[in-house]
Amino acid sequence: MASIISFTFREAVVDVEYKGYLIPKGWKVMPVFRNIHHNPEFFPDPHEFDPSRFEVAPKPNTFMPFGNGIHACPGNELAKLEALIFIHHLVTRFRWEVVGSKSGIQYGPFPVPQQGLPARFWKEQSSPIQDVCP
Structure with missing residues (x-):
């Protein structure tokens, strides 16, 4: 986006x-x-x-x-790899949801959510992936 x-x-x-x-x-x-x-x-x-x-x-x-x-x-491939690793761990080890406002973007000069992006995260109890990837 x-x-x-x-x-x-x-x-x-x-x-x-x-x-x-x-x-x-x-x-x-x-x-x-x-x-x-x-x-x-x-x-x-x-x-x-x-x-x-x-x-x-x-x-x-x-x-x-x-x-x-x-x-x-020059760092585009490193940035993509870091994002992939972060997202992998976020979706395999945590549950999460956005709370509050979910729309509106302000540009100044970079696009960011108008009211920030408040989110709540909690650790999953157990998953098969966690047993394989400590």
């Missing part, structure tokens, strides 16, 4: 006309990833949380949470 990088700066390497506007070579441009990631041309219902939309890889340059190409974040 959101990217840690809301925008970036690039330099136009050639003159570009976009929607009737001329962007001269050398001008600084600021792609806003949030607008790309919420474009209904690429993602149906872009404001709905729907992880299944990634069961098929998105078209190139339509989802760039870590930038792209030579400008991609």
Whole structure:
């Protein structure tokens, strides 16, 4: 739903006309990833949380949470691995629920829940995975 990088700066390497506007070579441009990631041309219902939309890889340059190409974040694979490990332990060892407000995002400049994201966590009593993975 959101990217840690809301925008970036690039330099136009050639003159570009976009929607009737001329962007001269050398001008600084600021792609806003949030607008790309919420474009209904690429993602149906872009404001709905729907992880299944990634069961098929998105078209190139339509989802760039870590930038792209030579400008991609060098730590993107580490960040993905850390998130995967965290989520694995969260869902296999704990029960949890969001409490309070569940909607509304504020951008300043990064997207965060308007009222925070209060949650309650409790440890599962026992599970087969806990016996295998201490």
